[in-house]
Amino acid sequence: MKKTILIILISLYSAAAAFALDGNEILKKVDRNLNPESFEMYRKLINIEPNGLKKEFLMYSVKKGKEKIASVFLSPASEKGRSTLRVGENMWLYIPNVGKPIRITSLQSVTGGVFNNADIMRVDYSSEYNCEKIETSDDGYVLHLKAKTSSVAYDIVKMFVDVKRLLPNKIACYASSGMLIKNLYFKNIKDFGDGIVRPAVIETDSPLYKDYKSIIIFAKIKKRKLSDEIFTLNYMPKVESLRQ
């Protein structure tokens, strides 16, 4: 009898533990595993057309906290010196010829292709989304995320998380109507050093851009202390000077 009660108690505890899985806590851990609080990185963006033609962009980026990211294009020559800044839901683009920052939106794309500005200027998922439901499976967790505000690029996001590493394998992005906008595939787990182990490649495809594909490849992700003044309009023309 005692043994039966013990089994029931253990079962109840396990069920409670599973129920108590906090999706938002998992989301925060995923954010931290994807990148440190304050860091710099290089990214190569590749847009691939159905006929195989490619356009490549090289960017240097710095990110601080949950919602500040600044980037500058290093190549191609036609884009060199363009910088982007995101502070929360505010996004700006600085074009050297134009000589002053202009406001842009998360739905636009400074590079063209399947990635939009929200993908390129990605801030922490936990700053934009609440986890409304969590499912567990043999492959890991499925986090059902809902945008905190209407200004977020994708209203609903389904994040498939590797339970062991707490890193996303795939993210499906939906409009509020439920229409699938794009899939993001996280590939090639790589040790960048200093405890940063994360996917080095993100691929994306979209039913809206049939047969087109875009890829982001990450390199030299390094923890770095960054001043808040870097993430301001006045500093946008000078982002490249942060490179060491």
Next chain:
Amino acid sequence: MIHALRYVFLIVIFIPVLLPVCGSAQEEDSDSFDTEVTDFDIPEVDKKPYSFSAELEVSENIKGYDNDSLLFYQKFPDGTDKDTFFQTDFNLKAEGDYTYDIVKLYTRLNGTLYYNEDEHWETDFKAEEAYVSFQQSPAFSLDIGKKVFKWGKGYAWNPTAFFSRPKNLEDPDATLEGFYAVSSDMIKSMDGPLKTIAFTPVIMPVSDHLNDDWESETDVIFGGKIYFFTCDTDIDFMFLYGSEVPDRFGLDFSKNIFPNFEIHGEAAIVKDYVKYITDRQGNLTEKKYNAISYLFGIRYLSSMDTTTIFEYYRNGKGYTSDEFEDYFSLIETGYSQYHNSGQMNVLMKSRLHGKYYNRQTAMKDYLYLKVSQKEPFDILYFTPSVTAIYNINDKSGSIASQITYTPITNLEFDLKATFLLGSKYTEYGEKVNDYNITASVKYYF
């Protein structure tokens, strides 16, 4: 023969712009791909102390003369034997920098070699910017030299750009030539509702040899811009003070009221602004007043990737319709006098006064509309746009259609046709040209 060659040149530039329309159908037949690109060999990551980049542009410009317009009479009182004006431009814009520790040297040079039948081969060269920058920390920098200060949030007009040359309304994104000045950036970021405050002071010496575009013989002009970022809104306050130039004060703002809908505005006052007004006889009088200019605008991105920019501009320095009619009447009188008696004095007077009246946006109230569609009909890297400028006061204006195509990285084709519309005695109706076609190819390296 030369004209025929120019048209051939225009068509050669134009063909690549048309190609994507023909090529899109072929792309649809392409097989799906399974390309895996995971190599990340980027030698560019290693930073060098110097950098260099340039853009080379070749363009052909055709302007159609409006042989019955008053500004045509003013410029060509004897008429011309041709209906069109052709010009071929070879433009090279190069920029480079060298960094050592906290010191950075930067320059941007702009040189044009052009040919037209009136001037034949001519060159135009200028250093648009050349300055040394001391970047002590992200919060403080000091710049000394020739620099552009593009203040204001407007796209087509910037009444608060106190330290800037006027934009070219036909190409508001074009680079400008700066002024020699000492300036600084002091930035402070904070937590709380006021997230950023930044101060940009500017000191600009003026003499016969330095910054001589300013209508002042010897002066030191002080100015500054204070920027606030609060409540998801950009706000700037500007001022300019000089002992020999009118004081100026201004403010601007920009905010996204929806993710895809931005609003912006500017307002500026130029104290004791002097406007030069001619009567029908060419007598010039001065009118001194506080000129208030302002601008409101929106930028909207639709779900179809259509970007709309719309602005209303009130030019406090501008002329009224009556004042402009007097100027046109002066030209008409001068032209008649020249043809009746051979005397040029009245026409010459009108030419002298033209430096005030023949400027762009010379009247009071204007509207600007630009609609551009990114990659329509699935034609990648292809952007058509339409731009309209409307003078509310005399109901004249211009309409331009443009197509830009960048099929290959760093190579850009551009074709633009502008038509000026307006009746007699209107700003756009009386301009020298009634259409303008430009075809260009630009290579970045």
